[in-house]
Amino acid sequence: MFTGASQFALVGVxxxxxxxxxxxxxxxxxxxxxxxxxxxLSELVPMRRALRPVAAQLTIDESTAVATTAPRSLASVGFWTAGIAVYVLWNLATLLGALGAATVDTHALGLDAAVGAAFLALLWPRLKEARGVAAGGALVAAVAVPLTPPGVPVLLAGLAVLPTVLRPLRRASAGDGRADAAEGTA
Amino acid sequence: MIWTAVLLTAAGCYALKLSGWFVPASLLERPRIRVAASVLPVALLAALVVVQVFGAGRSLAVDSRSAALVAGAVCLWLRLPFLVVVLVAAATAAALRAL
Known part of the structure; x- marks a missing residue:
């Protein structure tokens, strides 16, 4: 699994x-x-079919952001460079963390408290265009925490925003994946 | 149980990535699907912030984690990098707990 937000989410829940x-x-x-x-990316970064399964694993916020914001001629270089660099460093750091975990008092170091800030950092670049959705998700979660078992409030928040999607899509072309990825973090 | 969940999520996340490279674009580029994919992460991340920071079992609490979140937000507002945000948040909670 190489996609930071999902990794953090699974561990968090x-x-x-x-x-x-x-x-x-x-x-x-x-x-x-x-x-x-x-x-x-499949339009921007041409490659042999056999390479696509590799490219798929490297498809994350960062590599997409680099490929979509670079000049078209550099999109391929940007995608592979960013994808491989983040892949190597991210997994090395994860390994270090896993090896060191037993020797560290996470509560005294405040590491458990940093998880919320990490989620906020992932959310930050998307806030500009979707402040209402973020506020709605946060509210639903806050209301649901005392009423439902752990893990459920987050799912409820996701489901609650789906009606937004089913509404007539006037701004469908404005908020597409590229605009998102251009500012994404992990 | 935990490893089953990890492996399931890993397989699912990879399949999602792979789908865009092999499934015809017309299938995934439907407006509803596209907007759902861009809106869902925002709601889920906001909810995760609330649960992580204010959740205390089946109740809500304001404690050192809240201060850590505020410190992290200030760092983000100052456009500091991800690692700095996380470290400052951790240090804030650690300092409050050491008092």
Whole structure:
């Protein structure tokens, strides 16, 4: 699994005592944006069919952002460079964290408290265009926390915004995957 | 159980990425699907912030995690990089807990 928001989400839901199913569902819903990224990238970054499964694994916020904002002639170079660089460093850092986890008092170091800030950092670039959606999701989650088991509030927040999608789509062309990816983080 | 969830999520996330490279674009580029994919992460991430920061079992609480979030938000507002945001948030909570 190489897509930061989904990784954090699965760990977050499971860590909060949520059910495995709720964790998996949340992570997959978060990962759905990568499907839109690969649609945009398959036009911008031409390659042999055999390479596409590799490119798929490297399809994340960062590589999409670089490829879609670079001049068209550099899109391929940008995609592969960003994708491979983030892949190597991200997984090295994850390994270091896993190896060091047993020796560290996460509560005293405030690491559990940093998770919220990490989610906020992932959300930040998207706030400009979707402040209402973010506020709605946060509100639904806050109301649902006392009423539902762990893990469910996040899923409810996701489901609550779907009516927005079913409304007539006047701004469909304005908020597409490319605009999103251009400012995305992980 | 945890590893089953991890493997399921890994397979699913990879399949989502792969779909865009192989499924005809017309299928995924339908307006509804496109807007859902761009709007869902915003709602889910906002909800995750609330649950992580204010959730305490089945109730809401304001504690050192809230201060960490505010510190992180200030860093983001100052356009500091991801790692700095996370480290400052952690340090804020750690300092408050050490008091």
């Amino acid at each position: 499971l860590g909060a005592g949520g059910g495995a199913l709720a964790g998996v569902a949340t992570a997959l819903l978060l990962g759905s944006r990568n499907a839109m990224y690969s649609v945009a």
